Amino acid sequence: MIYLNAFIFAGIVCALAQVILDTTKLTPGHITVIFVVVGAFLDVFNIYDRLILWAGGGALVPITSFGHNLTHGAIHGYNTEGVLGLLSGTLDLTAAGISAAIIFAFFMSLVFEPKD
């Protein structure tokens, strides 16, 4: 059942982004930024946590979960370490993703030739 929910949720997010992309003059960069900000906002009152419980991987794969993790880390940092935790906790949960993207991209760009 969670697979169906994952399909529906991730599909709706992507279709919404596609409609925005086709009907306005925004570039894909704008769209991803908008979705990250929306994800960050949805975590303020724990709405996104409920979406993750409902849709599982479908809510974790879209870029909105990136924003959700940023806010989640910042709030968790504030609860455990106080005001300084707002800064130190922000990248806690997303660090793996960012580091992985940078490390893989660096070594693969050394190995592979660009194909045009």
Add this chain to the structure above:
Amino acid sequence: MKQSYQEIVSKNSPKENVFMNAVIAFISGGLMGILGQFLIDGYTVWLDISTKEATVCMLVTLIFLSCLFTSLGFFDKWVNFCKCGLIIPITGFAHATMSAALEFRKEGLVTGIGMNMLKLSGAVIIFGVVSSFVFSLIRMVVGLI
């Protein structure tokens, strides 16, 4: 004269089929969601780890596959076909990083790869961090009241 020219251009330029694009994005994005959930379930069973760790493993796997397929050259065609179905999932982030690194590779290690790798995906990180800071500040103030 200029107006009639623009009318001709708008009449003959190919129309983006909004509905078909949305359906393709829905299906491909949904399949990405299923793949994510499948990997999470798989890692929890195979490696015997918690769901939280399996989520990180799943994201790293998707980023790795996206980087690999981009450097092998055929991920661009997939992105052109599925558009937002692959841009909005985390694969789009990895794809942007990887293609920038490949594109500026010949300009050198530091001035090429180092300075330009996050050219496209840096916007996501910067706006994500700034907005999450503002939102958690709001949450903090609300909590204090």
